Amino acid sequence: MPAGFAAPGVLFAGNSSAPDRAFYRQVFNRLPRDQYTRYVEVGVGSFAAALVAANAGIPPSCMETSDVTLYTGIVGTCVSGGDLTSLGMTLDGEPVELPDAPIVEQAAHLLYVHWLARMQAKPEVDYWTNLVTDMIEREDEHKARLVGSLQQIADRLPGVKFTPKCMWDHIAEAEDDPHAIIIAAPPTYKAGFEKFFDTGGRVEWNEPPYSVFDPDVDMQRLADHMRDKAALLMFLQEERSGIAAHETPVFAHPLGDVARAFVISNRPEEIFKLTGGPKVALGMSRSTAPTSLPIIPPDHQVTDQSRVEVVPAKGTEVDYYRDLWMHRLAAAPGSYNMLVIVDGFVAGVIGYGAETMTRPYPGATKYTTHLLMRFAFGAPHYELRLTRLATMLALRRDSAKLVFTGASEILLAASNGLVTVEYTRHPEAKGLRGLMQLESRAKHPDGYKLSYRADWSTTDIPTTLTAFITKEQAWRASRSKAKKK
Numbered sequence: 001m002p003a004g005f006a007a008p009g010v011l012f013a014g015n016s017s018a019p020d021r022a023f024y025r026q027v028f029n030r031l032p033r034d035q036y037t038r039y040v041e042v043g044v045g046s047f048a049a050a051l052v053a054a055n056a057g058i059p060p061s062c063m064e065t066s067d068v069t070l071y072t073g074i075v076g077t078c079v080s081g082g083d084l085t086s087l088g089m090t091l092d093g094e095p096v097e098l099p100d101a102p103i104v105e106q107a108a109h110l111l112y113v114h115w116l117a118r119m120q121a122k123p124e125v126d127y128w129t130n131l132v133t134d135m136i137e138r139e140d141e142h143k144a145r146l147v148g149s150l151q152q153i154a155d156r157l158p159g160v161k162f163t164p165k166c167m168w169d170h171i172a173e174a175e176d177d178p179h180a181i182i183i184a185a186p187p188t189y190k191a192g193f194e195k196f197f198d199t200g201g202r203v204e205w206n207e208p209p210y211s212v213f214d215p216d217v218d219m220q221r222l223a224d225h226m227r228d229k230a231a232l233l234m235f236l237q238e239e240r241s242g243i244a245a246h247e248t249p250v251f252a253h254p255l256g257d258v259a260r261a262f263v264i265s266n267r268p269e270e271i272f273k274l275t276g277g278p279k280v281a282l283g284m285s286r287s288t289a290p291t292s293l294p295i296i297p298p299d300h301q302v303t304d305q306s307r308v309e310v311v312p313a314k315g316t317e318v319d320y321y322r323d324l325w326m327h328r329l330a331a332a333p334g335s336y337n338m339l340v341i342v343d344g345f346v347a348g349v350i351g352y353g354a355e356t357m358t359r360p361y362p363g364a365t366k367y368t369t370h371l372l373m374r375f376a377f378g379a380p381h382y383e384l385r386l387t388r389l390a391t392m393l394a395l396r397r398d399s400a401k402l403v404f405t406g407a408s409e410i411l412l413a414a415s416n417g418l419v420t421v422e423y424t425r426h427p428e429a430k431g432l433r434g435l436m437q438l439e440s441r442a443k444h445p446d447g448y449k450l451s452y453r454a455d456w457s458t459t460d461i462p463t464t465l466t467a468f469i470t471k472e473q474a475w476r477a478s479r480s481k482a483k484k485k
């Protein structure tokens, strides 16, 4: 599942993780070139696996790829040198005009139009509205970046073929070919892509007929279907319960406590000849490598039965999510970092600092009794303002206790709460309303510099979660009422 979508580059982030790519590289490196002359990748997404294959020496000219989304339709048609008008893309019923420019610029334009329509279809919460404003204000910059990514893929995959097509149809074309290797990384969530790319019906195109992939049954179906077929199959399966679609997965690595990523093949023995036997990449346990956890899907149902945790994390890990989710990064890195985990998914990041107490600069001595909340930020979500959940959790003294350990324990003990500073365009940071009190407001070239303060909360996590959910429900109800007026 694409991880986040705060920057267009994320569109190209791909789905596989480093261990999977390393495993694929090993197989592709040793794959007998004379035996396998046809590389077929279905659900090719952002071409991540195809690029690994090309790097390992599989000629792009023998690659056939396909997918069913407009996003990959645009990327694939562009990098394979196809005709973008064949996609028949329309916005609000009108054909989207192509600029008179090289194909990468035309494709960047279509991606931009699609992307903007998707963002405009989101609920009107700060996260999305800020994003839309930024996309419009910096259109040229965003497009230039898209052109760069498209050009890079095109340069690395000369001669690759692409067709918008359902994976099952494409597999049927290649499954009896003993010279074909078929690669897939099917969706981990049923209809996740449909939601991810939803424009509320504003954008349409010549979408190929396809069946929605349901991982609960279709991972197994794919493994069973290919069992005795002539083509060699390798696909990625993320499985939360740890049950693989084949009794002998050719590769596995843990994704947090309960989930696993497997690579499944229809001929494990043949793969083992290339790799020297079954492979398992041992990840570190959750407390030391929280980034191995999946990111919360934007439609994940958070209820008061959800399992919410805060776990200490490395600055580098937390910064990864900040880059992904935060719009116009302003906050400095945190010195004391945590992840917010909801039902096993990464749902937010928290970063504290202690400078207010250890190095108060002249004039800022007002806050020497409060530690600094450098940032508390939530993952994008269709319905919930997860930033508020992250903030509420950050305000718990017991959360801070997990990272202010050792010598810094004394700072926490001496503190009464948190202060935070926000640079905003508006005179109030709406996201903090009801959570922290506005202490000061200063004019700033781009808007305002706002300081907020709150005392530590002693609420436990389940109570915090219930309070969050109740508030969110009330907020949604008042918004829908306001909209109806």
Ligand SMILES: C[S@@+](CC[C@H](N)C(=O)[O-])C[C@H]1O[C@@H](n2cnc3c(N)ncnc32)[C@H](O)[C@@H]1O
Pocket: 001, 013, 014, 015, 016, 042, 043, 044, 045, 046, 047, 048, 049, 066, 067, 068, 069, 072, 165, 166, 167, 168, 184, 185, 186, 187, 188, 193, 210, 211, 212, 213
């Ligand atoms: C998890 S992503 C993997 C993307 C890419 N292969 C990678 O590894 O980065 C799954 C891809 O399958 C595509 N997909 C979903 N249902 C499909 C179907 N029925 N036929 C073909 N592709 C499908 C999605 O559009 C998406 O690009």
